[in-house]
Amino acid sequence: MPKETVPEPLRPAHFAGDPVEVARRLLGGKLVRVTPEGERLSGRLVELEAYDCPRDPACTAGRFHAARSADMAVAPGRWLFWTAHGHPLLQVSCREEGVAASVLIRAIEPLEGVGRMLDYRPVTRERDLTNGPAKLVYALGLNPAQIAGTPVDRPDLFLLPPGAPLPDAEVEVTARIGIKEGRNLPWRFTVRGNPWVSPAAPSMELMP
DNA sequence: ACAGTGATGTGCT
DNA sequence: GCACATCACTGTA
Numbered sequence: 001m002p003k004e005t006v007p008e009p010l011r012p013a014h015f016a017g018d019p020v021e022v023a024r025r026l027l028g029g030k031l032v033r034v035t036p037e038g039e040r041l042s043g044r045l046v047e048l049e050a051y052d053c054p055r056d057p058a059c060t061a062g063r064f065h066a067a068r069s070a071d072m073a074v075a076p077g078r079w080l081f082w083t084a085h086g087h088p089l090l091q092v093s094c095r096e097e098g099v100a101a102s103v104l105i106r107a108i109e110p111l112e113g114v115g116r117m118l119d120y121r122p123v124t125r126e127r128d129l130t131n132g133p134a135k136l137v138y139a140l141g142l143n144p145a146q147i148a149g150t151p152v153d154r155p156d157l158f159l160l161p162p163g164a165p166l167p168d169a170e171v172e173v174t175a176r177i178g179i180k181e182g183r184n185l186p187w188r189f190t191v192r193g194n195p196w197v198s199p200a201a202p203s204m205e206l207m208p
Numbered sequence: 209a210c211a212g213t214g215a216t217g218t219g220c221t
Numbered sequence: 222g223c224a225c226a227t228c229a230c231t232g233t234a
Contacts, residue, residue, distance in 0.1 A: 060213095085226085133216075138217095178216070
């Protein structure tokens, strides 16, 4: 019997390229968080978006958010938190140092430690636990101040690639959510038909 | 100093 | 489906 291969946590170098391609490859993978008590919380990556500031009208960091742009322009493969409406959104920096680009984790399907997640973020309907970019940050109990800027292969917070690349048929490619500019860019990747993707999807279709 | 905007979440009708 | 809380940041003064 061949030993079952346990996927290795993704290293920072994995994120050195185009965030659109990185997001596509990452879909179907896993986000894992280990609490200080040693409990493992995890979820399947079912909704990701790419932000590529130099050529991206939706990326405000590239246009005027100088400070935030600098935050995002760190070396590849670092955890980042974009702030929107007062909420922290989890991202991974992409491309080389000096260029602001990232992958945004918008939703996960809870796998391990659901009870603990409900402690961190009580909800009436379990469906609402992690189906939004800030929701999953709260549900995993992440502390942005402690994590921002650190490499993605932390012992207590890391990413696993999908066992096998997700076939195109299972991937839905649409416009990104919650933006006005750049609606024509197909940079949002979701697992087709997965019930855990964010409900706040005004248009599932590309707007010209 | 102040009004407006946005990569959101929550609660209520 | 709709209003509102919320806050970093921008444009204007």
